[in-house]
Amino acid sequence: MTVTHPLLDLAPLTAAHFASIERRVAALLSTEQDVVITQGEALLPLEGCIRSGARAGSTALNVVTGPYGQTFGNWLRDCGATVVDLEVPFHTAVTAAQVEQALAAHPEIDFVSLVHAEAATGNTNPVAEIGEVVRAHGALFYLDAVASIGAEPVLPDAWGVDMCIIGAQKAMGGPAGVSAVSVSARAWERFAANPAAPRRSYLSLLDWKERWIDGGRKALLHAPAQLEMLALEACVERIEAEGLDALMARHASAAAATRAGALALGGGLEPFVYEAKDAAPVATTLRVPAGVDASALVAKALAADPSLPLIAGGGALAGEMIRVNHYGVDATPGAVQSSLAALGAALGEAGRAVDLEGARRAVTEAWAV
Amino acid sequence: MTVTHPLLDLAPLTAAHFASIERRVAALLSTEQDVVITQGEALLPLEGCIRSGARAGSTALNVVTGPYGQTFGNWLRDCGATVVDLEVPFHTAVTAAQVEQALAAHPEIDFVSLVHAEAATGNTNPVAEIGEVVRAHGALFYLDAVASIGAEPVLPDAWGVDMCIIGAQKAMGGPAGVSAVSVSARAWERFAANPAAPRRSYLSLLDWKERWIDGGRKALLHAPAQLEMLALEACVERIEAEGLDALMARHASAAAATRAGALALGGGLEPFVYEAKDAAPVATTLRVPAGVDASALVAKALAADPSLPLIAGGGALAGEMIRVNHYGVDATPGAVQSSLAALGAALGEAGRAVDLEGARRAVTEAWAV
Numbered sequence: 076m077t078v079t080h081p082l083l084d085l086a087p088l089t090a091a092h093f094a095s096i097e098r099r100v101a102a103l104l105s106t107e108q109d110v111v112i113t114q115g116e117a118l119l120p121l122e123g124c125i126r127s128g129a130r131a132g133s134t135a136l137n138v139v140t141g142p143y144g145q146t147f148g149n150w151l152r153d154c155g156a157t158v159v160d161l162e163v164p165f166h167t168a169v170t171a172a173q174v175e176q177a178l179a180a181h182p183e184i185d186f187v188s189l190v191h192a193e194a195a196t197g198n199t200n201p202v203a204e205i206g207e208v209v210r211a212h213g214a215l216f217y218l219d220a221v222a223s224i225g226a227e228p229v230l231p232d233a234w235g236v237d238m239c240i241i242g243a244q245k246a247m248g249g250p251a252g253v254s255a256v257s258v259s260a261r262a263w264e265r266f267a268a269n270p271a272a273p274r275r276s277y278l279s280l281l282d283w284k285e286r287w288i289d290g291g292r293k294a295l296l297h298a299p300a301q302l303e304m305l306a307l308e309a310c311v312e313r314i315e316a317e318g319l320d321a322l323m324a325r326h327a328s329a330a331a332a333t334r335a336g337a338l339a340l341g342g343g344l345e346p347f348v349y350e351a352k353d354a355a356p357v358a359t360t361l362r363v364p365a366g367v368d369a370s371a372l373v374a375k376a377l378a379a380d381p382s383l384p385l386i387a388g389g390g391a392l393a394g395e396m397i398r399v400n401h402y403g404v405d406a407t408p409g410a411v412q413s414s415l416a417a418l419g420a421a422l423g424e425a426g427r428a429v430d431l432e433g434a435r436r437a438v439t440e441a442w443a444v
Numbered sequence: 445m446t447v448t449h450p451l452l453d454l455a456p457l458t459a460a461h462f463a464s465i466e467r468r469v470a471a472l473l474s475t476e477q478d479v480v481i482t483q484g485e486a487l488l489p490l491e492g493c494i495r496s497g498a499r500a501g502s503t504a505l506n507v508v509t510g511p512y513g514q515t516f517g518n519w520l521r522d523c524g525a526t527v528v529d530l531e532v533p534f535h536t537a538v539t540a541a542q543v544e545q546a547l548a549a550h551p552e553i554d555f556v557s558l559v560h561a562e563a564a565t566g567n568t569n570p571v572a573e574i575g576e577v578v579r580a581h582g583a584l585f586y587l588d589a590v591a592s593i594g595a596e597p598v599l600p601d602a603w604g605v606d607m608c609i610i611g612a613q614k615a616m617g618g619p620a621g622v623s624a625v626s627v628s629a630r631a632w633e634r635f636a637a638n639p640a641a642p643r644r645s646y647l648s649l650l651d652w653k654e655r656w657i658d659g660g661r662k663a664l665l666h667a668p669a670q671l672e673m674l675a676l677e678a679c680v681e682r683i684e685a686e687g688l689d690a691l692m693a694r695h696a697s698a699a700a701a702t703r704a705g706a707l708a709l710g711g712g713l714e715p716f717v718y719e720a721k722d723a724a725p726v727a728t729t730l731r732v733p734a735g736v737d738a739s740a741l742v743a744k745a746l747a748a749d750p751s752l753p754l755i756a757g758g759g760a761l762a763g764e765m766i767r768v769n770h771y772g773v774d775a776t777p778g779a780v781q782s783s784l785a786a787l788g789a790a791l792g793e794a795g796r797a798v799d800l801e802g803a804r805r806a807v808t809e810a811w812a813v
């Protein structure tokens with residue numbers, strides 16, 4: 076009577092199975108901290124950590140190197156915290172010295188929020204060095220590692236990160252509907268001491284601590300998003316099979332190859348992030364020459380092949396920025412070659428001189444693996 | 445290099461696809477109200493609606509016919525609302541007259557929360573009649589229809605429900621990681637007028653209204669839980685193929701057959717919900733005879749067949765209540781027959797006189813389809 080379907084009528088996901096997936100995610104982060112897999116997009120733990128860790132009376136240093144930093148600032152203000160925004164141009168990364176200076180100017184800062192890699196702007200920040208500075212100051216350190224996990228090292232314990240939030244949908248090549256966060260002991264203490272921290276709420280991390288972790292991971296708070304959990308497990312299994320180092324090397328190669336290829340292609344394309352060391356391994360952003368509209372160029376390139384991982388920059392950047400999203404299954408020489416070839420053809424049609432063959436060679440040479 | 449997996453590397457879910465799934469869910473509810481598919485378990489919209497619609501200064505009538513009513517009362521109090529709890533024994537349903545009386549005693553009530561069917565206690569409430577009373581009073585009407593959708597009619601427009609929350613994981617036989625809510629125009633107005641309503645938050649329904657619905661359902665707020673969305677679509681497709689009426693008839697038959705079979709089985713088993721009209725079509729709760737422990741009896745029955753949809757009551761009811769969860773793929777004569785046979789065998793081993801053959805016949809006769 077009831078027709079089965081591959082996505083329906085699965086056996087229930089047990090608490091033991093759920094816990095085993097958490098352990099494997101913790102291993103990806105090389106962390107001994109508590110890891111909680113959260114049942115929603117990464118915005119859920121990103122928001123949950125700020126609403127738990129920040130409060131009226133807090134002063135937060137909010138590093139803004141892209142649009143997510145702006146979102147975090149809004150949440151921090153919403154919690155009643157005083158926010159010190161440290162904004163750096165989107166074409167670069169923040170430095171540990173800049174963070175140190177801001178902390179010195181505001182000794183009352185007790186919370187630092189940072190985005191590791193920004194897919195939207197294509198930069199990545201030196202978290203290890205920043206972590207040392209934040210640790211010396213004593214503030215709680217909040218890190219959005221959604222776009223870096225799987226693409227470059229993410230080491231909350233070694234770096235002194237107190238809340239490290241990840242999602243599976245970018246470099247991990249996994250599902251979008253679950254996410255995870257590692258929480259340090261001192262972050263839990265701060266959460267517990269915050270009377271406004273979400274409790275008995277879908278946003279609450281303390282609920283998961285008290286009912287799931289402290290209870291020995293025996294009873295789930297509610298029916299988990301089973302399919303997303305199974306997909307997360309499959310994704311982690313695939314990473315274990317490839318090796319996390321190999322996965323990160325693929326992303327590093329994709330970034331280096333895209334950058335080298337774009338420079339060799341010419342036609343006026345330039346890396347949006349000035350220095351290669353500041354460029355994110357998940358996505359390479361490119362600036363189009365004056366007189367060329369980035370959205371139109373991307374549209375033309377996608378008309379030839381809609382599956383290419385190309386997108387114009389968001390908001391105000393839509394006219395001037397192209398993003399090549401070389402993450403997950405697109406962290407391959409083929410995806411990079413095809414993306415640059417399509418951009419080159421579109422630039423050529425627009426009357427720009429491009430070196431398609433040079434770009435092809437540059438990608439091959441720069442691909443280290 | 446990258447191994448594909450059935451749950452990974454899917455093409456992105458477009459906004460148009462997302463919107464088409466919303467339309468099909470709206471059709472299941474026969475509603476013209478705005479339907480929002482929420483990216484999490486049903487607790488997400490259940491909580492989101494209360495935090496949006498209730499506030500300091502509100503007075504809420506909270507009907508408690510099971511454990512979820514208690515959860516809602518806590519949320520309402522957390523929002524600063526004054527809460528009038530209307531508790532009825534778990535072996536019965538609330539009546540429209542009781543609701544009318546409570547509203548008359550507290551004319552200031554501006555919010556009414558109700559659970560339609562309670563899987564945990566096995567009762568179901570007469571929402572159509574209650575809706576008339578609530579509408580006459582003018583309060584906002586909040587309904588948890590998670591355990592009723594697919595098993596019995598759920599008609600927010602006809603009943604005057606302002607927030608009707610559903611999940612797919614019970615009678616619909618679908619995924620657990622997405623849920624949906626229909627929101628009336630006056631509920632949106634109340635949300636918008638509430639300065640404490642969640643905004644720029646994973647819990648926010650207003651975010652979905654302003655950025656998704658009012659924008660013509662063109663831009664999603666974040667990457668949706670794609671697998672759960674595809675599973676929801678498959679689940680709705682399957683319901684459309686079977687027919688919603690046929691699906692509801694299966695559940696009604698399962699409830700009637702379980703009740704009749706349990707009575708015929710004897711051995712001291714009795715329906716926990718006194719009257720058949722108050723019994724939920726998703727689950728039949730049974731009271732065990734004095735001297736028998738419900739948890740132990742269920743454990744014995746499950747030892748013979750762990751796949752049976754049997755569970756002991758939660759919390760204080762674990763000793764005295766058995767639940768037969770005949771929903772979704774278990775709304776079949778086979779599941780009901782096997783469940784009662786296993787309970788009968790366990791009761792027989794415990795020295796109780798049972799009529800296995802009588803129970804079998806009663807199930808067959810009571811199965812109307």
